[in-house]
Amino acid sequence: MHIKGDDTLLFIGDSITDAGRARADPTSLGNGYVHEIAQTLRDRANAGSGPTPGPSPRVINKGLNxxxxxxxxxxxxxxxxxxxxxxxxVKIGINDTWRHYDSGLPSPVHEFEACLDRLLASTAQTLAARLVVITPFLLPVTPEQEGWFDDLVPRTEAVLRAARGNGAQVVRADLALLRAVQDREAAELAPDGVHPSPLGHRLIADAWLAAVDTRTPVPRR
Incomplete structure (x- = not known):
């Protein structure tokens, strides 16, 4: 997949996507991976040949805490x-797990998968849009969070099934961050185990760019 200057990229999800965006400003991208992706694509456009910068895609952030x-x-x-x-x-799933443990709020995996599948299928049919799904992730910083994998692992598998069943490009944020944590403390990438640090967001952006836009060089970090 290649991102073109006339594309409109929309990102939707939870607080990881939201990343502090200003809700009243439709151009606000927050301070997370969406902003990092947009900046990288703008930099690429500005580095193009010719006296004026090339077009960069429009980017919309619809993450919501x-x-x-x-x-x-x-x-x-x-x-x-x-x-x-x-x-x-689409980046979703960790709150479906988190609320199960801290609030007892159910989100059965089969219902979660069916809902995500409906969203992806209807979008492909209505918009003929290219679909991208970012996997949920967890970098435990407390012993309690280690137990969350009992719910998150099958939920991640459900995300992968829904994505592949609808022809979506998959971005394995979970694997990218697990690789990174081999050389760093988990809290350096996600201080509370869930919400990424600036470095964590940059790694997610790099994983998205590597999977979705092969023309953009992604540095090793």
């Missing part, structure tokens, strides 16, 4: 379909 997959479904028409993106990236 606390969202589970069902929250995405409730706002999908206004926050995705109506905006007519050409590339849709």
């Amino acid at each position: 606390g969202n589970r997959v069902y929250d995405l479904e409730s706002r999908w028409t206004t926050d995705v379909t109506d905006l007519r993106p050409t590339v849709v990236t």
